[in-house]
Amino acid sequence: xxxxxxxxxxxxxxxxxxxxxxxxxxxxxxxxxxxxxxxxxxxxxxxxxxxxxxxxxxxxxxxxxxxxxxxxxxxxxxxxxxxxxxxxxxxxxxxxxxxxxxxxxxxxxxxxxxxxxxxxxxxxxxxxxxxxxxxxxxxxxxxxxxxxxxxxxxxxxxxxxxxxxxxxxxxxxxxxxxxxxxxxxxxxxxxxxxxxxxxxxxxxxxxxxxxxxxxxxxxxxxxxxxxxxxxxxxxxxxxxxxxxxxxxxxxxxxxxxxxxxxxxxxxxxxxxxxxxxxxxxxxxxxxxxxxxxxxxxxxxxxxxxxxxxxxxxxxxxxxxxxxxxxxx
Amino acid sequence: xxxxxxxxxxxxxxxxxxxxxxxxxxxxxxxxxxxxxxxxxxxxxxxxxxxxxxxxxxxxxxxxxxxxxxxxxxxxxxxxxxxxxxxxxxxxxxxxxxxxxxxxxxxxxxxxxxxxxxxxxxxxxxxxxxxxxxxxxxxxxxxxxxxxxxxxxxxxxxxxxxxxxxxxxxxxxxxxxxxxxxxxxxxxxxxxxxxxxxxxxxxxxxxxxxxxxxxxxxxxxxxxxxxxxxxxxxxxxxxxxxxxxxxxxxxxxxxxxxxxxxxxxxxxxxxxxxxxxxxxxxxxxxxxxxxxxxxxxxxxxxxxxxxxxxxxxxxxxxxxxxxxxxxxxxxxxxxxxxx
Numbered sequence: 001x002x003x004x005x006x007x008x009x010x011x012x013x014x015x016x017x018x019x020x021x022x023x024x025x026x027x028x029x030x031x032x033x034x035x036x037x038x039x040x041x042x043x044x045x046x047x048x049x050x051x052x053x054x055x056x057x058x059x060x061x062x063x064x065x066x067x068x069x070x071x072x073x074x075x076x077x078x079x080x081x082x083x084x085x086x087x088x089x090x091x092x093x094x095x096x097x098x099x100x101x102x103x104x105x106x107x108x109x110x111x112x113x114x115x116x117x118x119x120x121x122x123x124x125x126x127x128x129x130x131x132x133x134x135x136x137x138x139x140x141x142x143x144x145x146x147x148x149x150x151x152x153x154x155x156x157x158x159x160x161x162x163x164x165x166x167x168x169x170x171x172x173x174x175x176x177x178x179x180x181x182x183x184x185x186x187x188x189x190x191x192x193x194x195x196x197x198x199x200x201x202x203x204x205x206x207x208x209x210x211x212x213x214x215x216x217x218x219x220x221x222x223x224x225x226x227x228x229x230x231x232x233x234x235x236x237x238x239x240x241x242x243x244x245x246x247x248x249x250x251x252x253x254x255x256x257x258x259x260x261x262x263x264x265x266x267x268x269x270x271x272x273x274x275x276x277x278x279x280x281x282x283x284x285x286x287x288x289x290x291x292x293x294x295x296x297x298x299x300x301x302x303x304x305x306x307x308x309x310x311x312x313x314x315x316x317x318x319x320x321x322x323x324x325x326x327x328x
Numbered sequence: 329x330x331x332x333x334x335x336x337x338x339x340x341x342x343x344x345x346x347x348x349x350x351x352x353x354x355x356x357x358x359x360x361x362x363x364x365x366x367x368x369x370x371x372x373x374x375x376x377x378x379x380x381x382x383x384x385x386x387x388x389x390x391x392x393x394x395x396x397x398x399x400x401x402x403x404x405x406x407x408x409x410x411x412x413x414x415x416x417x418x419x420x421x422x423x424x425x426x427x428x429x430x431x432x433x434x435x436x437x438x439x440x441x442x443x444x445x446x447x448x449x450x451x452x453x454x455x456x457x458x459x460x461x462x463x464x465x466x467x468x469x470x471x472x473x474x475x476x477x478x479x480x481x482x483x484x485x486x487x488x489x490x491x492x493x494x495x496x497x498x499x500x501x502x503x504x505x506x507x508x509x510x511x512x513x514x515x516x517x518x519x520x521x522x523x524x525x526x527x528x529x530x531x532x533x534x535x536x537x538x539x540x541x542x543x544x545x546x547x548x549x550x551x552x553x554x555x556x557x558x559x560x561x562x563x564x565x566x567x568x569x570x571x572x573x574x575x576x577x578x579x580x581x582x583x584x585x586x587x588x589x590x591x592x593x594x595x596x597x598x599x600x601x602x603x604x605x606x607x608x609x610x611x612x613x614x615x616x617x618x619x620x621x622x623x624x625x626x627x628x629x630x631x632x633x634x635x636x637x638x639x640x641x642x643x644x645x646x647x648x649x650x651x652x653x654x655x656x657x658x659x660x661x662x663x664x665x666x667x
Contacts, residue, residue: 025464051464057494062487065453066460072442073392073461092484096447097454099655105435105443106426107653144655166655193659242659 001184007177009151010116011040013158014078016187018048021076024162025052027063028080037082038118038177060089064115068098068167071113076162081117084171085131098167099142110165116158118174119147120212120263121300121311130300130307132264134210137169138240138273144193145240147171149214151181153238156191163190171240173212194242198251202231205321206251208274209261210237213312217261220317232321240270248274249282256287257324263311266294288324293317341616343385343546344606345624347377350401351603352628353410354577356636357400357417357431361581365640366417369446370431373401375576378602379508380405382549383472383569386557392440392462392471394455397432398508399444402474406439414635420642427645428653448513449479452505453488456566459503460495463564470561471503477527478513486534492566493534499564504556505536507570508543514579515588528570536566543571544600547609574600 004012017024025048030037032045032055045053056063060081067077081087087094098111121130137145144166148154154172161168199214200221207217214236221232233251237243252258258278260271271292278290295311322328354372361370373380376398384393384405395402403413408424416423417431424436425444433444442458445451455473462469479485495501507528513521524530528538541552549571556567574597578586586594610616651664 057487057490059487059491061484062453062456062491065450065484065488066457066491069454069457069459070461070464071457072454073458074465075461077457092447092450093453097445097450101443102655103653104425104429104433105437105653106424106428108425108435108437109442142654144659164659166659239659242655 001182003180004151004183005177006151006154006172006179006181007038007040009155009183010158010172011042012183013155013162014041015044015047017159017162018044018052020187023074024076024078025054025070026078026080027054027056027067029056029058029082031055031080036080038174041080060086061093064090065093065097067113068093068101068111071111072101072109076112078114078116078162081115083129084117084119084133085129087115087117087133094137094143094167094169095140099140102166103142111167112165113167114158114161114170115167116170117172118177119171120173120175122174124302124304124307125300126302127299132262134171134240135269135273138270143167143169143241145169145171146193146238147173147211147240148238149173149176149211149236151179152183153191155183156189157193157238159190160193171211175212176215179215191238193239194244195238196244196247197236197238198233198247199236200232200234202233202255204231204255205233205257205259205324206248206255207232207234207259207261207317207321208237208248210240211263213261213263216312216314217317220314220321223314224318224321230321230325245274245277245281248278252278252282253285256285258286258290259293259317259320259324260290261293261312261317262295264295265297266292267297269294288326291320291324293320340606340610341614343381344603344610345628346405347381347546347603347606348624349410349628349631350377350381350404352625352632353404353414353635354400356632357414358577358581360417360636366431367419368430369397370417370581371398371579372577373398373575375597375601376508376510376543376573377401378546378549378606379506379543379571379573380474382546383504383506383553386550386553387470387472389440390469392442392458392469393474394442394451394458394471395444395474396448396451396476396479397444397446398476399432399434403434403436403439403441406436406441408434408436408439408441410631410635411638414639415642418639418642419644420639421645421649422638422642426649428649449475449482449485451475452479452485453491455503456488456492456495456501459492459501459566463500463502468561469502470557472506473503474506474508476513477507477509477511477518478516478521480507480527480530481521489531489534489536493536496565497535501566502560502564503566504560505531505566505568507568508573509570510573510575512579512588515583515586517588528568531568536568538568538570540570540572543573544602544605546602546606
């Protein structure tokens with residue numbers, strides 16, 4: 001094990017997979033000479049050359065569509081979105097092509113394609129650059145959607161994505177790029193999709209989330225343990241699609257209470273999906289309604305004070321916990 | 329006839345045979361649609377046969393084809409079993425895509441057909457990437473990307489063509505882009521949908537050499553194709569052929585009234601039926617007789633009748649097929665909600 005940042009973990013996963021398999025190649029805007037907006041691809045062009053590290057025009061539909069064509073013919077392209085917001089430009093390529101070709105061809109081709117990049121709320125990036133798209137991409141069969149919250153998961157899940165046979169939307173939390181954690185040294189260590197992780201055990205309430213919000217939930221859980229003697233169980237789903245909710249149901253059987261946390265918009269969102277699944281599956285175990293903690297239902301404003309008001313914070317999670325414990 | 333190749337009688341007769349098969353096949357699909365045996369959308373290639381026939385007969389077996397939704401002719405030309413193509417349209421397990429794609433998504437990888445796409449213009453980038461992948465892996469195959477005039481105004485068209493032009497400069501994009509210009513984007517004429525109606529010339533913006541050809545004249549199409557394919561294979565640079573053609577049937581099976589064009593226009597165009605043109609030329613060149621043609625017609629009709637019988641007798645896909653060939657079987661719990 002070695003301590004690495006989330007950013008370096010992603011870089012290392014790309015670098016090692018490029019070394020391992022010549023069919024892995026990178027495409028994106030300014031990933032080569034410029035070395036990437038977030039420097040994830042620093043040093044890649046030097047090591048692997050312009051044939052495998054391809055600076056594309058600003059043309060998301062063109063680059064993702066081309067990558068789909070490459071994936072159909074034996075390559076394993078990894079496409080960087082400068083931010084995941086730009087992937088919406090290529091929504092047709094992702095949703096109508098990548099997600100469906102294996103199915104409508106009756107399984108004649110695989111689409112081993114990874115689309116990765118920073119996702120979610122940043123700092124004063126305003127409306128077009130601060131969006132959480134997990135519910136959008138999570139809606140479509142044919143895609144895998146994952147969102148690691150630790151450096152080890154980021155590295156291991158990116159390797160799983162690159163080695164797979166289906167298109168993967170790989171959501172990185174820009175706010176976590178500088179965060180640190182232990183990462184296995186083994187270059188073949190992978191983290192499977194569809195396996196939730198219990199990050200903290202507890203008996204009073206179940207906290208469910210993914211990505212940056214997991215770190216927030218952990219903080220609240222530790223704080224409440226010290227201050228109020230409340231023990232929260234924190235579950236990091238890690239995969240949005242496929243979802244692994246069995247550990248959540250098992251947890252609710254123990255705690256009888258659940259709070260689901262997501263960064264942005266509540267309507268038709270991730271937290272609604274999790275909440276409904278809990279209610280459908282372990283209704284009799286619940287001692288309180290499942291509560292969703294979400295951001296406000298508005299586009300992201302620029303002004304820092306408004307931006308802070310738009311997303312959930314520790315106090316919102318704590319309030320929801322108190323609510324399901326009937327201590328509010 | 330600008331570029332008539334040296335007439336090779338057996339080959340041209342075989343091309344005629346294939347065009348007749350396409351025509352009979354498409355006529356049968358229209359009948360079977362009316363009988364309720366074929367569902368969804370159905371777009372036939374009647375009138376446009378010389379385009380794909382002229383180009384694909386000049387291609388190599390390991391070349392790759394991407395087509396739009398009007399794709400039955402492409403499959404038949406590439407050697408797909410007519411039985412399996414018809415079965416696909418019938419939604420049967422014996423179809424080329426196991427009944428999971430249908431008319432718009434014919435897919436036959438062993439024969440080089442990689443779809444069948446229903447988002448107009450969406451597949452051009454795929455062809456660009458497929459061509460790159462071939463060169464990346466050291467192969468000299470050529471990718472053919474067919475699309476209609478209506479596909480040239482979607483954003484993805486411009487993004488894909490710009491990248492094809494760029495990668496072509498490095499010899500990494502051997503694609504023949506084929507505009508099947510039948511004059512209409514569904515019911516909107518070229519004049520009404522394109523600010524610049526000289527469609528091939530629009531490729532100049534992307535450094536993609538281009539030319540027009542009379543798409544009703546198989547000799548002309550084939551002549552251009554032979555030269556262009558050789559060039560694209562050698563250079564790894566894309567090229568665009570704009571084939572001026574016409575569809576005699578409606579846009580789709582539901583396009584009965586055709587308010588966007590007159591009956592007189594269609595009648596006028598029928599004088600330029602590509603199959604009639606080829607028959608006449610072969611009569612002159614090889615002495616092809618009426619009896620020869622009748623024998624070909626009968627043979628094609630029998631093949632199509634057998635295909636319909638085969639499709640009708642085939643089983644629909646089994647229920648568990650619903651959950652196959654999708655990411656859920658790789659990483660998930662099978663995609664089952666109700667089943």
